Amino acid sequence: MSLNRRLFLHSAAAAAALPGLRPLEALAANAPYELVAGVFKQRVRESGPETGVWGFNLQSPGPLLRFQQGEEATLQVRNRLPQATTVHWHGIRVPNEMDGVPNVTQVAIAPDTDFTYKFRLPDTGTYWYHPHQSSFEQVPRGLYGALIVEEARPVPVDREVIWVLSDFKLGPDNQPVEDFGKITDFGSGGRIGNVIAINGKAAGAQQKLELRPNERVRLRLINASSARLLLLDFAGHQPWVISYDGQGVPPRPLKAPLLLGGGQRTDLILDGSAGRGEFAVTDLRDKGTRLATIAYGGSPVRARVLGAPRAIAANRHPTLNLGKATRHYLAFEGGVLGMPAIGKVDGRTQDVKSIMEHHGLSWTMNYTAQHEHALMHEPLFQFRKGEHVIIKMVNRTEFEHPMHLHGHFFQVVAINNRPVKERFWRDTVVMAPRQDIDIALVADNVGEWMFHCHILDHAAGGMMGTVLVE
Ligand code: C2O
Ligand code: CU
Known part of the structure; x- marks a missing residue:
């Protein structure tokens, strides 16, 4: 490109x-x-x-x-x-x-x-x-x-609820602040809204999810925010996790707050417990703001709470062979705290920082000659159809990046060079600041596919490339 x-x-x-x-x-x-x-x-x-x-x-x-x-x-x-x-x-x-x-x-x-x-x-x-x-x-x-x-054969539940989570950046007149595409947002945490929304309406205590005693609800969570990462706390309640990014996982209790980066999804099972009362769903990343209230009440749906939910039948995924996978490398640099000064562009040493600034870009993916793909060369990788690949993503920035690959699912196989034992198929993974994440996939879908940060301001600021499968 x-x-x-x-x-x-x-x-x-x-x-x-x-x-x-x-x-x-x-x-x-x-x-x-x-x-x-x-x-x-x-x-x-x-x-x-x-x-x-x-x-x-x-x-x-x-x-x-x-x-x-x-x-x-x-x-x-x-x-x-x-x-x-x-x-x-x-x-x-x-x-x-x-x-x-x-x-x-x-x-x-x-x-x-x-x-x-x-x-x-x-x-x-x-x-x-x-x-x-x-x-x-x-x-x-x-x-x-x-x-x-x-x-x-859907997982048996009494009801299904979908929460499309997002945010709006509104002025006092409730109209969107017209500040899209600011370079300062591209190079930092992105344009974060001031009104978190569930299904298009302001989140808050008034957003109620009512659960009858022993009722079972499937809650599908989608983070559609352009920049915001959510850390959802269901304190006082213990949902089951049944899928990440639409792919079933062996059901497990949610033991810690749920991190949901832009683009990511998680399906939960919520069971209403006996008795009455309410508890808050909060976003720990947003000072513990209450997003919704889960309220118990009404007559019991059944005599006792159900046991562990059934697992979702797996989608058809390839069998990864890490032993024969080719290895690839993708370094991320930039942001307001770390724009590289000098690097190789088109094989020549140039002042990357001023080139980037000139083009309004804030981030680089693999800019050094050492890793071959100089700044702005596309695609980032070319894979043969059916190739098993491991991509080591190296986050040399001070920011989190929910990385999304199109057309494929991948597994996180290592974090900071430590193998991950329990691996799930995902299409988006959050890289913590300064973290290394190895993802593995079988490149089996032919075409040129986007590979980008789902903080959409970061994608616009340079954290977007393609992977060619042919
Ligand atoms: Cu949800 Cu390339 O995007
Ligand atoms: Cu990012």
Whole structure:
């Protein structure tokens, strides 16, 4: 990928005036599903004016998309935004040309034009969709939604609840602060909102999840925030974890607060306990802000609390052979606290810092000649189809980065060079500051796939590359 192309990927489209939106056409059952990206008002904060948001089908989060495993989805995206867009189906192993990445897998959908995505749903689980064009602006304005692929034999529960977690950065007038694409956000923790939202409404004690005694609820959590990492505390209650990023894991009690980086999902099982009372779900990363209240009450659903939930039937994943895996290396540098001064660019020693600043970039991935891939050379890696690979990610920054690979699942096989015993399939993993994480995968989906930080300001600031599988 040329420098120009890369910069094009990162370019911030200026926010234009918001046009009005024509009313939605009705959706016919069984017809191709229509997603209309548009601009409208929605009640986010409890009081004060409604908020101008961007979303699909006049709602943020957009409509819940539910499919059966193996089903073919036809999704017609109509763009009624003031800027070009695309839709990416986060976590779904789609064919490359359906991945929704502008300038890599498709031409961005211009305002007032359409694009039809058509793909089979190979895996069950909790997924989500969001634009990949100017995502640092389009996602925090409200463009995202949940996509669920049901299991043939779902884990038995009484009810299912989905929390699409996000945040909005609102002024006192409840309107979004128009400060998208700030270089200071790109190089630091990202543009963090001041109103955490659950399903598009301000989080807080008033967000109630009611549980009857011994009732069993499946809670699907999706972190759709553009920058915020959540650390969810269910103190006083012990949920079961049944999946990460839509992939079933042997059910286990959640023993510590749950870290949910941007893009990540976790499915929990909550069992209502006997008696009455309430407990708070808080975000320990946000000074312990209460996001919701889980309230017990009502008549018992059954005589006693259920035992451990059944495991979700595994999706079809390749058998990793670490012994024959090829090894690759990916170093991350930059951010306001650590921009490299000098490095090799196009084989020549140059002042990386000023080049980066010139292009509005804040981060580098593998910038030194030693590791071959000089600044802004693309793709980062080229793999043969079916190649088993281990990528050592070295975070030389003072920031956390939820790293997401498209088109594949991977396993974390080592952290700081210590092998990880219990390994799960994931599509997004949080690298702690200064941490090394080795991920392993079988590169079995042909195409050029994005590999980027899901702090979307970081992705726009340079923490975004591609992996070519051919
Ligand atoms: Cu959820 Cu490349 O994105
Ligand atoms: Cu990052």
